[in-house]
Amino acid sequence: xxxxxxxxxxxxxxxxxxxxxxxxxxxxxxxxxxxxxxxxxxxxxxxxxxxxxxxxxxxxxxxxxxxxxxxxxxxxxxxxxxxxxxxxxxxxxxxxxxxxxxxxxxxxxxxxxxxxxxxxxxxxxxxxxxxxxxxxxxxxxxxxxxxxxxxxxxxxxxxxxxxxxxxxxxxxxxxxxxxxxxxxxxxxxxxxxxxxxxxxxxxxxxxxxxxxxxxxxxxxxxxxxxxxxxxxxxxxxxxxxxxxxxxxxxxxxxxxxxxxxxxxxxxxxxxxxxxxxxxxxxxxxxxxxxxxxxxxxxxxxxxxxxxxxxxxxxxxxxxxxxxxxxxxxxxxxxxxxxxxxxxxxxxxxxxxxxxxxxxxxxxxxxxxxxxxxxxxxxxxxxxxxxxxxxxxxxxxxxxxxxxxxxxxxxxxxxxxxxxxxxxxxxxxxxxxxxxxxxxxxxxxxxxxxxxxxxxxxxxxxxxxxxxxxxxxxxxxxxxxxxxxxxxxxxxxxxxxxxxxxxxxxxxxxxxxxxxxxxxxxxxxxxxxxxxxxxxxxxxxxxxxx
Ligand SMILES: [Zn+2]
Ligand SMILES: [Zn+2]
Numbered sequence: 001x002x003x004x005x006x007x008x009x010x011x012x013x014x015x016x017x018x019x020x021x022x023x024x025x026x027x028x029x030x031x032x033x034x035x036x037x038x039x040x041x042x043x044x045x046x047x048x049x050x051x052x053x054x055x056x057x058x059x060x061x062x063x064x065x066x067x068x069x070x071x072x073x074x075x076x077x078x079x080x081x082x083x084x085x086x087x088x089x090x091x092x093x094x095x096x097x098x099x100x101x102x103x104x105x106x107x108x109x110x111x112x113x114x115x116x117x118x119x120x121x122x123x124x125x126x127x128x129x130x131x132x133x134x135x136x137x138x139x140x141x142x143x144x145x146x147x148x149x150x151x152x153x154x155x156x157x158x159x160x161x162x163x164x165x166x167x168x169x170x171x172x173x174x175x176x177x178x179x180x181x182x183x184x185x186x187x188x189x190x191x192x193x194x195x196x197x198x199x200x201x202x203x204x205x206x207x208x209x210x211x212x213x214x215x216x217x218x219x220x221x222x223x224x225x226x227x228x229x230x231x232x233x234x235x236x237x238x239x240x241x242x243x244x245x246x247x248x249x250x251x252x253x254x255x256x257x258x259x260x261x262x263x264x265x266x267x268x269x270x271x272x273x274x275x276x277x278x279x280x281x282x283x284x285x286x287x288x289x290x291x292x293x294x295x296x297x298x299x300x301x302x303x304x305x306x307x308x309x310x311x312x313x314x315x316x317x318x319x320x321x322x323x324x325x326x327x328x329x330x331x332x333x334x335x336x337x338x339x340x341x342x343x344x345x346x347x348x349x350x351x352x353x354x355x356x357x358x359x360x361x362x363x364x365x366x367x368x369x370x371x372x373x374x375x376x377x378x379x380x381x382x383x384x385x386x387x388x389x390x391x392x393x394x395x396x397x398x399x400x401x402x403x404x405x406x407x408x409x410x411x412x413x414x415x416x417x418x419x420x421x422x423x424x425x426x427x428x429x430x431x432x433x434x435x436x437x438x439x440x441x442x443x444x445x446x447x448x449x450x451x452x453x454x455x456x457x458x459x460x461x462x463x464x465x466x467x468x469x470x471x472x473x474x475x476x477x478x479x480x481x482x483x484x485x486x487x488x489x490x491x492x493x494x495x496x497x498x499x500x501x502x503x504x505x506x507x508x509x510x511x512x513x514x515x516x517x518x519x520x521x522x523x524x525x526x527x528x529x530x531x532x533x534x535x536x537x538x539x540x541x542x543x544x545x
Contacts, residue, residue, distance in 0.1 A: 126258060126540065127458050133251050134532050138525065141247045141532070144168070145524055146216045148239035152205025152232045154222065155270040158183040161203045161242070165267040168246045172253040174265065177289075181280035185267035186289055189253070194261025197542050198292035198486070199535065200476060201238070201245035202271035208235040211518040235516045236272065237300035237495060240524075244298060244493070244531030251536045259543035262290045268475075274320060274436040277475040286484050294447055294542050297476045297490040298531055302515045304494035305501055306526035309455055309534050310467040311491035313445040318367065318395040319402055320473035322436035325350075325390040325413055328426040334382035341422045344377060347388040349416050350428075351375070354392075357408035362401055369395035369471050370405060395471045397440050406432065441477035444487030451489050451538045458537035459530065467492060472515075493531045495522035 144164075153161050162183040166176045174187030183203065207224055209231025210217045220232040234240075249265055266285070270276030286292070304310050327350060329343030351372050362368045370392065377388030394405040413428040456464045480488035496512060504512045513519035 126255075127537065129255065130251060130458065130533055130536050130540075133254055134247065134529050134536075137247055137250055137532070138529060141243050141528055142524060144246060145239055145243040145528060148242055149234055150216050150218050150220075152218050152220055152234045152239070153203075154207060154224065154232055155204040155273040155276070156182060157222075158203040158267075158269045162267055162269065165201070165203065165242060165246070169249055169265060172250050174249065174263075181269070181283035181285065182276060183269040184276065184280045184283070184285075186280075186285065187249070187263075187265040188289055189249075189263040189265070190290075191256055191262065191543075192260040194259070194543055194545075195293040196262040196264055196290040197539055198264040198266060198295040198479070199245065199248060199539065200266050200268055200295065200297045200479065201241045202268050202276065203242065204238060204270055204272050204276070205232045206235045206272055206516060207231070208233040208516065208518050210235070212521040214521055231518075233518065235518065235520050237302075237515065237520065237522050238271065240300045240493070240495060240522050240527055240531065241298060242267070243528050244535060247528065247532035248535040248539065251532060252539055255536070255540065258545065259540050260545050261543040263539070263543075264289055264292055271475055274322070274438045274473070274475045277438075277478040278435075281478060281482060286482060286486075291484055292479075292486050294444075295476075295479045295486050295488040296451065296535065296538055296542075297474075297488075298493045298535060299474065299490060300495040300515075300522055300527060300531075301492040302517070302520055303496060303501070303512050304465075304467075304492055305498045306494045306496060306523045307459070307498075307530050308463045308465055308494040309459065309491050309530065310465045310494070311443065311448060311452060311455075311489070312466050312469065313443050313448040315397055315440060315469040316443045316467075316490060317441035317469070317474045317477065318369075318397055318471045319440040319477075320436070320438045321394040321396075321402065321406060322433040323392040323394060323406070323409060324431040324433060325392060325409065326387055326429045326431075327390065327413065327417070328387045328428060329384070329422060330426070331386035332384050334384055337384060340384045341420060341426070342384050343386065343388045344384070346416055346420055346422070347375060347377065347390060349420075350413050351390070353412045353416060354409060357405060357412070361408055362404055366401050367395070367397050367469070367471060368401050368405060369393070370409070371395075395473065397469070438473045438475040439477045439481055441474050441488075441490060442480065443489045444480065447487040447489045447542075450541055451491060454537045454541035455491070455534045457541075458533050463530075491534070493527060493534070495527040497523045497526075 148161065148164070151160065153159065162178065162185045166178045166185045166187070169185065169187035170176045174189045176188075177186045180186050185203075205218070205220075207230040209221075210219075210233040218231070218233045221229055222232055224230045245265065245267070249263075252259065252263060266280065268276045268280060270279065298309070301310065327343045327347045329341035329346060332340035354370050354372065357370055358368045371394075372390050372392050374391035375388060378385045392409065394402070394409070396402045396405060410428075410430045413430065417427050452464055474490060476488065476490050480486055500512065503509050513521070
């Protein structure tokens with residue numbers, strides 16, 4: 001069906017059916033203008049008097065008046081039947097009418113517009129199938145989530161996590177390769193001739209001490225690379241990603257007769273340090289395993305409602321450079337500062353001056369960020385140290401801005417040292433940490449449109465929203481930046497209850513904890529179910545028979 005220039009109003013279908021029809025229309029490429037629910041009498045029905053509400057779908061067309069399409073198929077479902085006492089009738093209605101209405105409406109619509117694609121008829125039952133499969137898997141997925149959440153591992157140390165993910169893939173029939181590019185896991189499932197789809201999850205946690213107060217909170221403490229004891233937490237929600245990933249693997253195995261092609265499902269280590277994707281690619285991911293035709297990933301969102309996903313075509317996540325900056329001076333007694341070159345004062349001046357790169361050097365319409373995330377130096381009140389260590393993160397979308405940021409940091413740091421009379425041989429040393437760098441993430445437009453259509457079909461168009469690009473970074477970008485030019489798409493998965501979002505918007509409301517916060521606590525059930533449903537629906541669309 002092509003509805004690009006048509007307006008259709010479908011009415012009379014009960015709530016879930018109407019939603020299914022709406023999503024099928026949305027899948028056909030039509031722009032859904034609005035979906036309204038009402039009963040046919042034109043008033044809002046009380047929940048107890050109308051078992052399922054009516055749904056009105058309006059699709060917009062250009063340069064033409066609306067066409068109305070009326071079906072009364074849903075009418076018998078309306079009335080003033082008390083739901084509880086007439087549950088047998090409700091069940092009967094669901095069985096008979098759900099399928100019946102969709103098929104009947106499809107034919108009415110088909111004859112009206114002359115042609116109809118078979119996916120329209122097939123789409124709805126498969127979504128129902130996915131939904132019921134997710135429901136039946138949920139208990140076990142939640143247990144997996146609890147275990148992953150309580151046992152996070154830092155980047156480059158994902159020993160047990162990768163083992164668990166490997167076992168989960170193996171148990172549903174994937175051929176698994178472990179310890180690939182560090183603790184990377186690669187699972188391959190061949191299911192006849194067809195395209196190859198890669199789905200990626202990340203595995204690592206963060207050096208954050210959890211303060212959510214949840215009874216399944218992580219209590220893990222380890223020594224970091226510098227020997228300092230730190231708490232470890234899935235503060236970026238990679239435990240949610242892994243659970244959705246395993247759920248998707250299970251569902252796609254169970255729904256094998258609905259798709260053909262090859263699934264390449266990978267557990268990627270060290271996302272938080274920006275090095276895991278590159279490590280897997282350097283180890284020969286695209287050479288030693290089937291080369292993907294598409295690659296998908298999801299990331300949970302700390303400010304999007306659970307039950308929704310968000311995505312956009314093109315720029316979605318920024319490029320990241322990590323910089324170590326050592327500001328050197330001449331040490332001495334705190335009382336005789338005039339005899340020193342105080343690197344603490346130089347560091348303070350440098351930090352403030354660095355802010356002028358974004359505010360005064362880069363065009364205002366170009367996105368850029370300079371953040372000094374760490375400053376270390378000194379040992380005692382009355383000693384002026386000989387050096388201070390700064391750690392910076394730089395964010396950008398365009399290559400010219402990236403160059404400008406790196407050059408600007410070095411020029412300003414050296415200029416301030418020079419102005420203070422620091423000898424040339426002690427000028428600041430800047431080191432770009434290449435292993436942490438990630439290029440900007442660009443969602444392939446065609447692939448993203450397909451993901452949007454499939455997920456709109458699954459979740460309903462109102463649950464698939466468009467977002468602005470973010471200055472966050474993701475090394476998932478690397479999977480689309482090799483010579484193979486694999487189209488990639490990452491989408492955001494809502495992880496916050498709508499009530500919590502509403503509360504945060506009230507005057508004086510508690511702000512939502514961000515990703516990486518010690519208070520970040522995704523709502524597990526709806527987030528996981530939505531993630532599995534969305535990813536499975538997208539995969540089935542890309543690997544359709
Ligand atoms: Zn993160
Ligand atoms: Zn993350």
